[in-house]
Amino acid sequence: MIDYRKATVPVWTLATGDVRVPAIGGDEPMTAERLVELRGVLAGLADQPIATLELHPVPDALDRSRGIPLDAVSPLAQHLSQLITQSARNSSVAAKATAAGEGLYRMVVPAKVAAQFGQGIVRPMAGKGVAGGIHGPLVNSAGRIVAGAKFVPVGQAAAAGAVGGAGATAGAALTGSAVLTVAAPLVLMAIAVGVSANADSKRRQAIEHITELLEQLHEQKLDDEHSELDGCRDAIDKATAILLDQGKLGASLGLDSAVHAINTALGAADRRLARWQSALDKLPDGKAVEIDTLTKSFPGVDDEGGTFRAHLALAALAIALKRRVIVLQAVEHAQGEPDSLFENFARALKADQQRLDELESGIGGVLVQLSALELARPNGLRPVFTTGEVDRLMRAAHRIRRLGDGVSADSRMTDVAIEIARDRDGSVVVFPALPASA
Structure with a gap:
């Protein structure tokens, strides 16, 4: 250095x-x-x-x-x-x-x-x-x-x-x-370019995580969702290169179909977020929650490779891709009106960011709430637990507490x-x- x-x-x-x-x-x-x-x-x-x-x-x-x-x-x-x-x-x-x-x-x-x-x-x-x-x-x-x-x-x-x-x-x-x-x-x-590179770095991180998760899950539906999102990268990369060289975007790039796939994935993320928030609202306040009760609404939340975590990773990928598209659209809009270039860029970028910010904030709120939950021991007739049951409870508690680690508590810019x-x-x-x- x-x-x-x-x-x-x-x-x-x-x-x-x-x-x-x-x-x-x-x-x-x-x-x-x-x-x-x-x-x-x-x-x-x-x-x-x-x-x-x-x-x-x-x-x-x-x-x-x-x-x-x-x-x-x-x-x-x-x-x-x-x-x-x-x-x-x-x-x-x-x-x-x-x-x-x-x-x-x-x-x-x-x-x-x-x-x-x-x-x-x-x-x-x-x-x-x-x-x-x-x-x-x-x-x-x-x-x-x-x-x-x-x-x-x-x-x-x-x-x-x-x-x-x-x-x-x-x-x-x-x-x-x-x-x-x-x-x-x-x-x-x-x-x-800096914002686009930032979003692409997040996309690469999400891709790495999703690939690992789906290899464990073997769920075809999620694999198809991942493939469709990852297939948008080529069109976005080409559009980025053209716009940053001050070219014009054409229909042959396939950007419209890529945007449709990304918006579909964001719609799925919105629906999943609504279900997660509803499930958390139904939990009794101040009371411990059994693992089996939690996994009904958050399947695999107690596992490093569960479906819930795959849904989180897919949402992160869709958000990262959408952020890159928004930058492209803002640059194109600004270049179309050069007399107020920077103002047009900022206005277009801010207008489209709000939905993504709200979605990301909502997912972060779910993760923070989950990480703060207290897990209860399973109900049953036996007065003692097996070693396996104790180990599962401890592992689950540790993994769920860590869900809130990556959530930014400070939203100040x-x-x-x-x-x-x-x-x-x-x-x-x-x-x-x-x-x-x-």
């Missing part, structure tokens, strides 16, 4: 529209804590979304397979290259930092802006093999962004080109008093970070968007 404590980190302040804010940043080096404060103040004062973009060295052994690769001619890569070129002309700090051509760019979108995209769209992803670990190229062994680096603001001079539109030139300067750069297309594309690895040839890999506080 690179030692960032001695690093000088250039920081661009990116606006998504023509705004004026007081000159509160200055051009002096700042700490990471000061940068967080500045970002919050700018978000509060400006009437257009404002983000920051940091440039760090590329960490050793960076796992690029977690991200979405885009070649040098893609809009996102081009916008980033234009920003780099223009900055290098006017800032010795930017010129020195970008001279090698490669780097890890970290865009942070304030919580106020991120809230426009839905409360559940960006969640931490547990790192394998690390208790509570979070994926992220820039985290240290303690799981935090190293705060000892010296962050230096990068000023911007005027650049040729229009501001609006998905293909517009990033970097047109503002006449306001703060050091801001209008880069709506760059911010939009970074958010779109944090700043969102999107990390972009840029190679010397201008191509980029965009990693899953994550809470910046991770």
